[in-house]
Amino acid sequence: MTSVDAAIVHPYEGACTGSRADHAPAIRGVLDRIGDKWSLLVIGTLRESTLRFSELQRHIPGISQRMLTLTLRQLERDGLVTRTVYAEVPPRVEYALTDRGRTLVDVAVELAKWSVEHFPAIERSRADYDRTHAA
Amino acid sequence: MTSVDAAIVHPYEGACTGSRADHAPAIRGVLDRIGDKWSLLVIGTLRESTLRFSELQRHIPGISQRMLTLTLRQLERDGLVTRTVYAEVPPRVEYALTDRGRTLVDVAVELAKWSVEHFPAIERSRADYDRTHAA
DNA sequence: CCGAATCCAATCGGATACTG
DNA sequence: CAGTATCCGATTGGATTCGG
DSSP states (O other): OOHHHHHHHSTTTHHHHSSSOOOHHHHHHHHHHHTSSSHHHHHHHTSSSOEEHHHHHHHSTTOOHHHHHHHHHHHHHTTSEEEEEEOOSSOEEEEEEOHHHHHHHHHHHHHHHHHHHHHHHHHHHHHHHHHHTOO | OOHHHHHHHSTTOHHHHSSSOOOHHHHHHHHHHHTSSSHHHHHHHTSSSOEEHHHHHHHSTTOOHHHHHHHHHHHHHTTSEEEEEEOOSSOEEEEEEOHHHHHHHHHHHHHHHHHHHHHHHHHHHHHHHHHHTOO
């Protein structure tokens, strides 16, 4: 078992072995960010091209102005996207992935792949469960 | 660009091409589940062995009885975990991954790997950002 | 055009007490 | 042992309004 495997299988026993860091905080720290409602969609949307605020909002229907702002600020704070302001009128602000952000895209694509492949079956399981466990 | 890539880059434009399904609901549906506070840790903890309720709770310090129950019910409903009750006294209930659940472990490990690798730098970025943007 | 500020409803999740 | 039930504070996120 690798160290990374251990982090998710026994994320809290690090102190016992004495030789390995406790990786749970890292996993929680990342999940708390990209596990939210919009971060991964923003990351994915910026995958191929730099976009400005209004373009991002058009590419991600359903996201409110507030949540797009908050999400972009978090991603910028984590060093995953850059925010570039051009001193023009009307103002123009462009968002792009950093190198670190691009490495996250690969993980996001893996998760998207799994989701698309398994979600239909999951929905059937849910329907079965609900029918079986109906009051 | 593959279909899966498209789902995360332009998750809502499926209707325009006419040939591809709209994958955003699948990604959202999966993220809404495994993006919560405990699901991924439960999945990872069940990776190598079947465990009973109290064993799971010991392996995931910090999880409340209530949240472990709720999380396991959701995972069972999604067909990711099986719940087996043995008619004994005292009662014994064992939880195990399904085949589908095991495929999710691979994705979870990828995410854990990325987290462990990048979280230290993320924390430094956060500190920098907070110092730079201090009132 | 970009975004900050405020308000508010809904959901999440911990603590506690109780049950077969 | 393995839950269920209730209460309640904290967090999330949408709608709206205002500002540079």
